[in-house]
Amino acid sequence: MHSTTPIASTIKKIVIVGGGTAGWMAAATFARTLDNSISIQLIESDDIGTVGVGEATIPQIQLFNGLLGLDENDFLRNTQGTIKLGIQFNHWGTIDSSYLHAFSGIGIDLGMLDFYHYWLRSQAEGGDSSLWDYSLNATAAQQNRFEKMERVSNTRLPGINYAYHFDASLFAQYLRRYCEQYAVVRTEGKITQVTRRRDDGFIESVTLENGATIDGDLFIDCSGFRGLLIEGALKTGYEDWSHWLPCDSAIAAPCAATEPLLPYTKATAHTAGWQWRIPLQHRTGNGHVFSSKFMSADEATHILINNLDGELLAEPRKLHFTTGMRKKFWNKNCVALGLAAGFMEPLESTSIHLVQSALGKLIDLFPRNNFVQADTDEFNRQLGNEYQQIRDFIILHYHATQRSDSAFWNYCRTMEVPDNLTRKLNLFKHNGRLFRDNNELFTETGWLQVLIGQGVTPNAYHPLADALTADQLSDYLTDIKTIVTKAARLLPTHQSYIAKHCAATTPPHR
Numbered sequence: 343m344h345s346t347t348p349i350a351s352t353i354k355k356i357v358i359v360g361g362g363t364a365g366w367m368a369a370a371t372f373a374r375t376l377d378n379s380i381s382i383q384l385i386e387s388d389d390i391g392t393v394g395v396g397e398a399t400i401p402q403i404q405l406f407n408g409l410l411g412l413d414e415n416d417f418l419r420n421t422q423g424t425i426k427l428g429i430q431f432n433h434w435g436t437i438d439s440s441y442l443h444a445f446s447g448i449g450i451d452l453g454m455l456d457f458y459h460y461w462l463r464s465q466a467e468g469g470d471s472s473l474w475d476y477s478l479n480a481t482a483a484q485q486n487r488f489e490k491m492e493r494v495s496n497t498r499l500p501g502i503n504y505a506y507h508f509d510a511s512l513f514a515q516y517l518r519r520y521c522e523q524y525a526v527v528r529t530e531g532k533i534t535q536v537t538r539r540r541d542d543g544f545i546e547s548v549t550l551e552n553g554a555t556i557d558g559d560l561f562i563d564c565s566g567f568r569g570l571l572i573e574g575a576l577k578t579g580y581e582d583w584s585h586w587l588p589c590d591s592a593i594a595a596p597c598a599a600t601e602p603l604l605p606y607t608k609a610t611a612h613t614a615g616w617q618w619r620i621p622l623q624h625r626t627g628n629g630h631v632f633s634s635k636f637m638s639a640d641e642a643t644h645i646l647i648n649n650l651d652g653e654l655l656a657e658p659r660k661l662h663f664t665t666g667m668r669k670k671f672w673n674k675n676c677v678a679l680g681l682a683a684g685f686m687e688p689l690e691s692t693s694i695h696l697v698q699s700a701l702g703k704l705i706d707l708f709p710r711n712n713f714v715q716a717d718t719d720e721f722n723r724q725l726g727n728e729y730q731q732i733r734d735f736i737i738l739h740y741h742a743t744q745r746s747d748s749a750f751w752n753y754c755r756t757m758e759v760p761d762n763l764t765r766k767l768n769l770f771k772h773n774g775r776l777f778r779d780n781n782e783l784f785t786e787t788g789w790l791q792v793l794i795g796q797g798v799t800p801n802a803y804h805p806l807a808d809a810l811t812a813d814q815l816s817d818y819l820t821d822i823k824t825i826v827t828k829a830a831r832l833l834p835t836h837q838s839y840i841a842k843h844c845a846a847t848t849p850p851h852r
């Protein structure tokens with residue numbers, strides 16, 4: 343390598359501010375992947391505590407756990423975890439409607455075409471089969487069944503794709519224990535001051551209430567909604583998306599676990615928001631996400647409590663948020679992760695994934711001590727795109743509705759949406775076209791299920807789907823449905839899978 347400028351020195355010390363899910367995910371990732379000459383220190387305040395919610399994930403979490411080398415059963419046992427095959431959306435398209443956004447593919451593609459074009463053709467010709475009859479994940483979810491299966495044997499049908507539900511606080515503790523095998527230094531204390539360098543405004547150190555000063559080269563802001571470094575010290579700015587996603591509050595409350603143990607999250611729409619139901623081994627997590635412009639907190643609490651399916655286990659807790667993202671996630675020598683980076687409601691369980699994704703990008707662009715602006719800009723560009731793609735997918739759930747029973751739904755149905763979403767909707771509405779932009783998180787199958795589930799029916803399908811005769815089309819669809827039905831029938835129940843492989847050792851709450 344010939345260079346006139348000397349190579350900048352390496353980062354020697356990373357300081358992570360915050361010990362919630364984001365902070366411990368960061369600590370574990372750095373400990374596992376970086377050179378062990380880099381020191382890692384995490385500061386958390388027991389007085390402030392963590393947000394204490396965040397229990398549903400998407401299948402990408404398996405990559406994170408795989409990177410750390412976690413044993414799946416041990417992880418589920420220690421976090422009261424269960425399996426998640428998808429999300430059931432109730433009352434979104436219309437008050438009577440219900441559909442699943444199931445992970446994994448649907449049907450078996452034929453020739454150059456995705457399966458769903460053939461299904462659209464059958465619908466156009468009067469067929470009445472459900473799209474989800476061709477999804478093993480959806481069929482298994484509806485029957486509360488689960489077993490690991492990569493492919494359905496002797497067929498080209500994709501197997502089961504899954505994520506987890508877990509107790510967020512236990513997950514953070516689990517990662518903390520994981521970090522103990524590495525030299526991660528944990529410091530308990532409340533940061534009361536952030537000091538910036540005079541010359542370039544980079545963060546130099548943080549000072550704790552007890553007067554101790556901790557300096558570092560790279561600071562990771564995982565301080566939650568407050569964004570202690572990225573906003574408090576660096577005044578980075580925030581892009582507010584509440585005009586597209588008007589929910590700004592949530593009431594969260596756990597209730598006793600009920601049987602059967604469902605292998606999916608429920609997202610049930612109400613008149614000014616929606617309610618989550620997340621089944622864990624020891625309890626069920628619930629919350630009502632709502633817009634305070636359209637509903638009072640008292641009413642939201644009342645609705646939540648009246649829609650629990652087990653005994654209330656703790657006082658409902660209120661949380662407030664502003665949907666959007668930081669104008670820069672990485673600013674100078676500070677990278678914000680988790681709630682400090684931005685927030686989107688947990689409708690598609692994407693927040694923990696965004697922490698993981700940001701960490702992957704940070705490792706890819708891991709800086710030297712001179713912090714090259716091109717690297718920082720690239721990180722912000724890539725992560726910003728991911729936030730915006732997820733945002734558009736979440737907006738789709740609100741906008742593609744026929745509900746007109748409340749001012750909230752009237753607003754969502756008639757609001758202007760981002761151009762990119764309008765473009766995607768137009769492509770689908772005419773000829774059922776779906777394209778995954780730049781490897782975006784949600785696949786064509788994800789978009790398809792939400793679009794069809796919310797009642798968006800295309801005028802036509804891909805003309806190549808006409809290549810089959812009517813009999814061929816019928817046989818093709820029937821065969822796939824038969825494979826799915828038979829494969830699902832062989833699976834054990836979710837509850838027996840958990841009992842056999844990963845039952846938590848601590849007893850459940852009553």
Ligand code: FAD
Pocket residue numbers: 359360361362363364365385386387388390391392393394395396397398399510531532533534564565566567568570592594629661663679680681682688691692693694695
């Ligand atoms: P926090 O958990 O708030 O942690 C902040 C940390 O910073 C704490 O340790 C605190 O002590 C520390 N701290 C703050 N200030 C100081 C200070 N001055 N000195 C020292 N320490 C300090 N995500 C999902 O993926 N799936 C879900 O289903 C889901 N549901 C959610 C539901 C709701 C209502 C909300 C609000 C969020 C949900 N999330 C979900 C998001 C998820 O909870 C967060 O992304 C995740 O928990 C990460 O939080 P965090 O670590 O960024 O912040």
